[in-house]
Amino acid sequence: MGRGKIEIKRIENSSNRQVTYSKRRNGIIKKAKEITVLCDTKVSLVVFGSSGKMHEFCSPSTTLIEMLDNYQRSTGKKLWDAKHENLNNEIDQIKKENDNMQIKLRHLKGQDITSLNHKELMVLEEALENGLVNIRD
Amino acid sequence: MGRGKIEIKRIENSSNRQVTYSKRRNGIIKKAKEITVLCDTKVSLVVFGSSGKMHEFCSPSTTLIEMLDNYQRSTGKKLWDAKHENLNNEIDQIKKENDNMQIKLRHLKGQDITSLNHKELMVLEEALENGLVNIRD
DNA sequence: TTATCTATTTATAACAG
């Protein structure tokens, strides 16, 4: 698309490389905008130049975070590292504790006790009697 | 770049839109590959078509996760840190529930009841008596 | 460096099978 054809390999002349980078970066962002509008799609584009400076585009109808959520849903790949997973594990564990307590509470109120055996019922009865004694004191 | 010039607005004819999407998606991915090589840059591109199907490109020298880490560093915007915050909030909330249940359980066992007033004690006594009745049945 | 200018190359809209 220029005065001459170029091979697709690293441009060694650094000022040419910089100029080409700037032009093509604008070009690709323009393309991203266009496909977003023309085809009703969502695009996220992040570019880091070799200098480390960042440029981005994200379709107006969405956010990068939303895109990444969908990305994870689509691919099954995890982006939010181990840390995230640990938190999820913690939540699961606490929820389990929660459920257990819920059950104990119900048992103490005399609910859902058909599944309990004789010994368990006796323990429960004693606990309740102790509780009553303490409260009546 | 075609037989005719088009306006940049949503293509209403859905099969045209689909064809254009497919072509331009390939085009933009090609451009992303080219700028990666030519200019020694890192590019991440994620596209969701209106059907919800995803396509992506990421420069071979990096990964999406690394890109996103750099993104957060560059912009100061939080991507998954925000997610972590949400999870932490959830954990706090469940822990609070947990504590409340813990307290109720202790009360039913007749523990830590000095802080309760007369009415609360009466309610507790009744609950225990009901429980006993149910269990003895 | 950053912008503008064009000869060319490249991408693609419309069309065809």
Next chain:
DNA sequence: TCTGTTATAAATAGATA
């Protein structure tokens, strides 16, 4: 709804300012 073709629009390499 795919794949291929082609006339044309758009992008851009190299030059110039």
